[in-house]
Amino acid sequence: MEAGGLGMEIVRREKVSAPSDFRSRQLSAQAMLRGELDDEELNQYVEERVLTTTLEKAANWARGNAFMPATFGLACCAIEMMAMVGSRVDIARFGFEAFRASPRQADLLIISGRISIKMAPVIRRIYDQMLEPKWAIAMGACSSSMGVFNNYALVPADKFMPVDLHIPGCPPRPEALAYGVLKLRNKVLSHPDQDWRTRYGGRGTEEVLQSEVEGDTNAGHAINVFGDQVGQGA
Numbered sequence: 508m509e510a511g512g513l514g515m516e517i518v519r520r521e522k523v524s525a526p527s528d529f530r531s532r533q534l535s536a537q538a539m540l541r542g543e544l545d546d547e548e549l550n551q552y553v554e555e556r557v558l559t560t561t562l563e564k565a566a567n568w569a570r571g572n573a574f575m576p577a578t579f580g581l582a583c584c585a586i587e588m589m590a591m592v593g594s595r596v597d598i599a600r601f602g603f604e605a606f607r608a609s610p611r612q613a614d615l616l617i618i619s620g621r622i623s624i625k626m627a628p629v630i631r632r633i634y635d636q637m638l639e640p641k642w643a644i645a646m647g648a649c650s651s652s653m654g655v656f657n658n659y660a661l662v663p664a665d666k667f668m669p670v671d672l673h674i675p676g677c678p679p680r681p682e683a684l685a686y687g688v689l690k691l692r693n694k695v696l697s698h699p700d701q702d703w704r705t706r707y708g709g710r711g712t713e714e715v716l717q718s719e720v721e722g723d724t725n726a727g728h729a730i731n732v733f734g735d736q737v738g739q740g741a
Contacts (some may be wrong), residue, residue: 570614570640571695574688577613578606579633582620583678584647591688598685601692610636615691617684618664619657621649627667634668642695644687645670648677652684669709 580588590596592604607613611631622630634643645664647676648654652675653661664670671694674687 556682561586568698571692573605574600574603574615574642574692575605575607575613576603576615576617577610577633578608579610580619581622581626582649584619584649587678587681588617588619588646588684591684593681596681596685601685601689603688604678610634611638614638614641615648615688616641616643618643618670619646621654621661622664624662625661627662631668632665640704642671642674642691643668644674644691646674646684646687647679648675651675661673 580586591598592606598604603615610616614637615639616630616634618630634641642736643664649656649661650664653663654677665673672687672691674683676683679687
């Protein structure tokens with residue numbers, strides 16, 4: 508056939524398949540079940556097919572490879588966050604593309620844009636409604652240090668909520684956000700306890716209803732029910 512003015516010859520060949528060892532593996536499995544494998548063969552069989560770990564490490568592996576970010580954007584950084592799930596970056600390769608529309612089904616909050624003082628309580632409420640364990644990424648200069656809009660109306664994210672990772676840039680590219688998510692995954696895999704109150708010494712700051720502590724004279728303020736234990740990681 509002719510293609511682009513050049514002669515091209517197409518030759519059909521028989522596919523040469525590598526010899527399969529399925530039958531040998533099947534026979535080895537049958538011999539193992541009958542107890543006919545000696546110590547060396549049995550050890551080799553087990554080493555090739557059995558992986559041992561702890562439940563804690565397995566749970567952290569699942570958490571670190573299946574983030575569910577909240578469908579939440581603030582400003583121009585949100586466009587870069589949306590591009591992260593496109594075909595160019597394709598964050599689905601790592602299992603992070605399932606953005607959830609409800610905070611009660613999400614465990615990762617990407618703060619993508621500048622935060623006004625009026626918006627800060629809303630963001631904190633969304634974060635409080637998310638699943639435990641949960642994580643937060645401050646994306647861009649605005650949410651990290653107020654960036655070019657450094658004025659009285661804005662507030663950085665880590666002033667009113669715990670932030671696990673800061674990504675610089677104005678705005679950072681989708682590749683930078685994907686790199687930050689992978690760094691967060693490494694953090695999750697290396698830390699057994701991912702409860703943010705334990706990580707940041709926030710035990711004792713749980714919010715409770717005032718009616719639940721009215722009868723307890725030792726409860727203290729409704730927001731700080733454990734009194735002097737705040738900040739001690741108790």
